[in-house]
Amino acid sequence: MSTSDNAVGVDNTFRRKFDREEYLERAREREKQEEDDRFKSKSKGPPVQRKPLKHRDYIVDLESRLGKTQVVTPIAPLSQQAGYYCSVCECVVKDSANYLDHINGKKHQRALGMSMRVERASLDQVRERFEMLKKRKDPGSFTEQDLDERIMKQQEEEEERKRQRREKKKEKKKEKLAEEEAETEMDPDIASLMGFGSFHSSKK
Incomplete structure (x- = not known):
């Protein structure tokens, strides 16, 4: 008897049949929809023009709360929690080094409406700056x-x-x-009362 006669056949009739053409059509429709969505998002408006970086016109307060005690509760608002509160990004940073990194970082500058690029100064702006520094230096200048x-x-x-x-x-x-x-130097009367005699030697 051959092995082919003993082999048990596998019944694949219950397996689901997939229509290849139908799924290809679905994939094409999905790709078309994604392209349309991308086009709509691009056509919504021009890209946001951010201002170039500018120097800070205020002093960063890092020391006003040093050495002070503060009661911190979990229900307190962010501005009253321990650490440094950033009102622009509405977050609390725990130490001064990370706070400086945060306010100099990309996320904070974008929230302020600035890019991370510095504006290129023109020749006239450089000359004006030099003139201003000269005027500032003249009254208090020293040789x-x-x-x-x-x-x-x-x-x-x-x-x-x-x-x-x-x-x-x-x-x-x-x-x-x-x-x-x-x-x-002790009073001799007090010394005698305390039992201290003369310390002079009896030998001559």
Whole structure:
């Protein structure tokens, strides 16, 4: 008897048949729909024009809450929780280094409406900046001679501080010696009452 006669056949009649053409048509329709959606999203409006980066016109407050205690509760609003609160992004950053990274980062700058590109200055802007700095420097400008005088003055002040410290140390030493002498000089009547006799030697 051959093995082919003993082999049990597999009945595949119950398996679902797929129409290849139907699924190809569905895939084409889906691709067309995705292309239409992409086109609609692009045609909604022009891309957002963000302003170039500009320097900060305020001082970043990192020290006003140092050394202060604060009660923190889970139901407190974000602005009253521990850490540094960013009102633009509405988030809390736990330490000053990460807070500086956050306000200098892309997400924060985009929320402010700025890109991460710096505006290229024109020649006229550079000249105006130089003129402004010259005007600012003129009233309080100082020469090398003024700088030497300031250095000399600082050195004299430092010497004066050192001299005062030395005098204070000398005064403290004198006061300490006077206290020690006062402690060692005892009234003879009190010494005899306490049982201290004369410490002079009996030998001559």
